Amino acid sequence: MKILVTGATGSVGRLVVDELLALGATDVRALTNNPVKAALPDGVEVVEGYLGRPETLPAALDGVERMYLAPLIRTVHEVCRLAAAAGVRHIVDMAGMKGDHWQAIEDGVEACGVPWTHLEPGEFMPNADIWAGQIASTGMVRDCYGDATNAPIALEDIAAVAARILVDGGHHGRSYELTGPESLSRRERVRLIAEALGREITYVELPRDQAIEQLALVMGEYAEWYVDGQAQLLEHPQRPVPTVAELLGRPATTFAEWARRHVDSFR
Template structure:
């Protein structure tokens, strides 16, 4: 039976495909808008489509699926999947009270077996600082001491692959985090070390932060500043910093290692 990866050319979906293959999966199907440009591995069955326009053919013969975030039409997607015989869905979402809560509710109400993945702040979100790093060397945000345990997208994909390929994850919501708790100022310091240049954290107002991030984040800027940078501050002791290793058996990526591996991305558009 096939494993279907939706959003297979998205940031995390593409990594889920790679992780499944690395784990020895031999029947992987990828849903993508443009199969010719997807550049997916030859051993992957590529199906044209997306979550806003999913036909039953994409689910034929599928036993398990990775569900990329799709709050707008998740119920419709799950209905088609169930009718086609899909048994287990691993979804990327968030706690029920979060913006992604509608995905959790729909998945649990679908009648399918499920596994939720609830990741913390992505390490990749720090790439929104790239323009500030290049142009001013100053990062502007409201709270230097806000601490989280950011997680690399590759590690989220590894957990997704583990849940798709192994028993024992049905009916579980995996809260995911990186292996260390870091303040916003400490994240900046790690990036400065990786780039071998001076970068300063400057405590800024909400309006100054929005102005600084707008060129990089566009229409999402205000939501991100209000909901992530200002209102999101989980107690450090509640962060599941061993979750990735507990689930996959492999250590999670440290932010320092991630920053050094992705240093060039901070210097280009």
């Protein structure tokens, strides 16, 4: 059974490849712009292409039974039509919370008629990397809405869920909201990074506009959208859901574990 991983060098797709191999999948094809640079693991069939260049997909989809679909809205309808035409029998896509920016991914997948499973992660734990430069250079985090609370998820957990479903099959027509195991405010996340580093980090609350200016240095045009999303969490904190643990039979990664594992990013 051939499984295609699109966005196979991306932050999630690359982990999906690893998780598939760990589960014993033996026929994994990875899609990348640059097969040489990609340095994918031995045993993975690497093909040249990109979701943003749909003309590269018929060759990549040939013989594929199941696929992981990375989130690229611009071409999703065309990509999914090509997957249906190629005889793909299951698409596991990563979108986001229902009704948010990533809804277009689910719409495109559902329109093509191939059985699907939607993965709907909330905020990613590595979004905390937006603080890395400040922490390393000043020992402070200047941010806003420090009490905004959600349940961020580790990319490893999203990838593990995707791989589990791709290997096991089934789960057709199911949407899985995916979160980390606990709700945390932004201040609490900074505290957990400080614990992982073994030193103090001062959290400084900024007014909205200054926070957008600060964040634009690392997030560019998305800074305003991101900051205003945090404001909404003040009124509607996100609660954790048990989906990751239920699907994987192990607890979801905590933020403290994630921070310890990725502590070098903050040094």
